[in-house]
Amino acid sequence: MGRAVGIVGVGQTHHGKRMEISYPDLVREAVVRVFEDTGLSPRDIDGVVSGTMPSMMEGIALTHFYFADAMQAVGKPILKTETCGSTGVSIAHTAYYWISSGMADCVLAVGHEKMNEGDAQATMTTVVEPFYQRFFIAGAPGVFSMQSQMWAERYGIPQEKIREAAAHISVEHHEAAFANPYAHMKIHVTMDDVKNARLITYPVRLLDVCPTSDGACAVIFMSEEKAKQLGRPVAWVKGVGYRGEEYFFGDSDKGVWQSAVGAAKQAYDQAGIKNPRKELDVAEVYNPFTFQEMLFYECFGFCDLGQSPDLVLKGVFDRTGELPCDPSGGTLCTNPIGATGLVRVAEAALQVMGRAGDHQIAGAKLALSHAMGGVDQFNGVMIVGSEL
Amino acid sequence: MAKEYKTLKTEIRLPYELSYGPVWTRFFEGMREKKIYGTKCEKCGRILVPARSFCPRCFVDTNAWVEVAQTGKLTAWSYINYRYFGMPTEPPFIGALIRLDGTDVDFLHLLGGIDLADLDKVRGIVHNGMQLKAVWQEERIGHILDLEHFAPV
Numbered sequence: 341m342g343r344a345v346g347i348v349g350v351g352q353t354h355h356g357k358r359m360e361i362s363y364p365d366l367v368r369e370a371v372v373r374v375f376e377d378t379g380l381s382p383r384d385i386d387g388v389v390s391g392t393m394p395s396m397m398e399g400i401a402l403t404h405f406y407f408a409d410a411m412q413a414v415g416k417p418i419l420k421t422e423t424c425g426s427t428g429v430s431i432a433h434t435a436y437y438w439i440s441s442g443m444a445d446c447v448l449a450v451g452h453e454k455m456n457e458g459d460a461q462a463t464m465t466t467v468v469e470p471f472y473q474r475f476f477i478a479g480a481p482g483v484f485s486m487q488s489q490m491w492a493e494r495y496g497i498p499q500e501k502i503r504e505a506a507a508h509i510s511v512e513h514h515e516a517a518f519a520n521p522y523a524h525m526k527i528h529v530t531m532d533d534v535k536n537a538r539l540i541t542y543p544v545r546l547l548d549v550c551p552t553s554d555g556a557c558a559v560i561f562m563s564e565e566k567a568k569q570l571g572r573p574v575a576w577v578k579g580v581g582y583r584g585e586e587y588f589f590g591d592s593d594k595g596v597w598q599s600a601v602g603a604a605k606q607a608y609d610q611a612g613i614k615n616p617r618k619e620l621d622v623a624e625v626y627n628p629f630t631f632q633e634m635l636f637y638e639c640f641g642f643c644d645l646g647q648s649p650d651l652v653l654k655g656v657f658d659r660t661g662e663l664p665c666d667p668s669g670g671t672l673c674t675n676p677i678g679a680t681g682l683v684r685v686a687e688a689a690l691q692v693m694g695r696a697g698d699h700q701i702a703g704a705k706l707a708l709s710h711a712m713g714g715v716d717q718f719n720g721v722m723i724v725g726s727e728l
Numbered sequence: 729m730a731k732e733y734k735t736l737k738t739e740i741r742l743p744y745e746l747s748y749g750p751v752w753t754r755f756f757e758g759m760r761e762k763k764i765y766g767t768k769c770e771k772c773g774r775i776l777v778p779a780r781s782f783c784p785r786c787f788v789d790t791n792a793w794v795e796v797a798q799t800g801k802l803t804a805w806s807y808i809n810y811r812y813f814g815m816p817t818e819p820p821f822i823g824a825l826i827r828l829d830g831t832d833v834d835f836l837h838l839l840g841g842i843d844l845a846d847l848d849k850v851r852g853i854v855h856n857g858m859q860l861k862a863v864w865q866e867e868r869i870g871h872i873l874d875l876e877h878f879a880p881v
C-alpha cells in the first residue's frame with residue numbers, strides 16, 4: 341500500500357423521492373453538508389471524483405461536467421468513475437488511490453443518482469449483453485433471484501428456512517432505518533408482511549427488494565499529514581479490494597461468488613484481518629435483496645458456506661448481534677444507485693469515528709463497506725478503522 | 729401541503745445498429761437451421777456457448793467450431809412474476825441457466841413447456857439438475873428468440 345489515507349467527514353442528502361429539487365441542487369445538498377461537517381472549504385480540495393450508475397439514468401451524459409459547479413470542481417482535476425452498482429465504492433477507491441499515490445492531499449468524492457427522473461428499468465436493461473442475454477434477465481431481481489436459488493439449492497438450505505431468514509433481515513433493516521435520519525423507506529414491517537408481500541421474482545417478494553431512490557453522498561479523503569492537522573476523529577482506510585468476472589452471465593459460478601470472495605480477501609490481507617466475524621465491529625454490506633445479503637455474509641467469511649440463514653435467525657447480524665450488518669438500514673431501505681456504495685463507505689466511516697448518532701454501534705473500531713455491480717459481475721470492498 | 733414544483737418532460741430516442749461480426753453472424757445463421765454452435769478453446773479445452781471469437785480466460789482465438797447438444801441440465805432458475813422493460817414474454821415466465829451437454833459454461837434462456845400459472849405446481853416440477861431440451865420456433869429469423877424455450881425432457 342502507498343501513503344495512509346483517512347476519511348475526515350461525510351455529507352448525505354435526505355434520500356427518497358426528491359422531485360421537488362433539481363439534480364444539481366441535490367448534489368450540492370450533499371457537498372454543502374460535507375463542507376459543514378469538516379469545516380473545510382472548496383479551496384482545500386485538490387481534486388474531485390464523482391460518478392453515477394449509468395449517466396443514461398437521468399438522460400444527461402458526463403454528469404461530472406453537469407455537476408462541476410455543484411461540486412466546486414472548477415479549476416481542479418476532475419474524474420468520473422462508473423462501475424454500475426459498485427460505482428460508489430469505486431469512487432472511494434479512486435479517491436484513495438489518488439491520495440495514496442502522493443498525487444493529492446485532499447479529494448472530494450461524490451456519488452449521486454436521481455432514479456425517479458428517468459426510466460430506471462429501461463436504463464438498467466442496457467447493462468445486459470444485447471444479442472443473447474438482454475431478453476431473459478428481467479432486471480436485477482431476475483439475476484439475483486437466480487443467483488440466490490443456485491446458492492440455496494447447492495447447500496441444501498430448505499426453502500422455509502431461507503424464507504424465514506430473509507424475512508428476519510427485512511424486518512431488522514426496515515426497523516433500523518428509523519434511526520437513520522437520511523434513510524428513504526421508513527416503514528414498520530412484520531415477518532408476515534414480508535412473507536405475504538407481492539411476489540416479484542420467486543423467491544423475492546416486494547419487501548425483499550430495495551426502493552427506487554434519489555440521493556447523493558459526499559466524502560472527503562485526506563492524506564495522513566493533513567488529516568491529523570484537523571484534530572478530529574478520522575476513519576483510516578485499512579484495506580481496499582476489487583474483483584471482476586467474465587461479462588456473459590453463465591461463464592462463471594455465482595453460487596459462491598468469486599469476485600465477492602476475492603475483493604474481500606484482498607482488503608482483509610491489506611488490513612491484516614484473519615477472522616472477519618471476530619475482528620470486524622460492523623459491516624455495511626450492499627444489500628438490495630435480502631436473499632443475496634446472506635450470500636455475501638458467506639463470501640466475506642462471516643460464516644461458513646451454507647450457514648448464514650442459521651446465524652441470521654440467531655440474530656448474529658442484528659444491531660445487537662456479534663457482527664451488526666447494515667445498522668443504517670442499508671441498501672434495502674435506500675438505493676440511489678450511484679451514491680449507494682459511497683453511502684456504505686460513509687456509514688462505515690461514521691461508525692468508526694463514533695459519529696453515527698442513533699444507529700451507532702457502541703465502540704466500533706473496524707468496519708467493512710461493500711458494493712457490487714453489473715450483471716453479477718463486480719464486487720468492491722473498503723475497510724476503515726479508527727486507528728491508523 | 730408542500731408546494732409542488734415544475735418538472736420538464738423530455739425524451740431521447742436513439743436508434744442503434746449493432747455489428748454481430750463473423751462469429752456471432754455464423755452462430756445466428758445456425759439458429760435458423762435449428763443448430764446451436766459453440767467454439768472450443770484449444771488452450772483450456774472449454775467449449776463456450778454461444779460461440780465466441782476468443783476465450784475470455786485464455787485470451788486466445790477460438791477457431792474450432794462445434795455444434796453442441798440441444799439437451800442439458802438446469803443450473804439455476806428464476807420465476808419472474810412482474811412485467812419488466814423489454815421482456816419478450818408476458819409474466820409469469822422462467823429465466824434459466826442451462827448447462828448444455830458437453831459444454832463448459834451455462835447458457836441463459838427461458839424454461840417453458842409447463843403450466844406456469846401456479847407457482848406451487850412449478851416448484852413441484854422445476855429443480856436444478858433436471859433434463860431440458862431445446863424447443864424451436866416454426867419461423868426462424870436468426871435471433872436468440874428462434875429458440876422458443878427449453879422444456880423438460
Ligand SMILES: [Zn+2]
Binds near residue numbers: 769786
Ligand atoms: Zn480458454
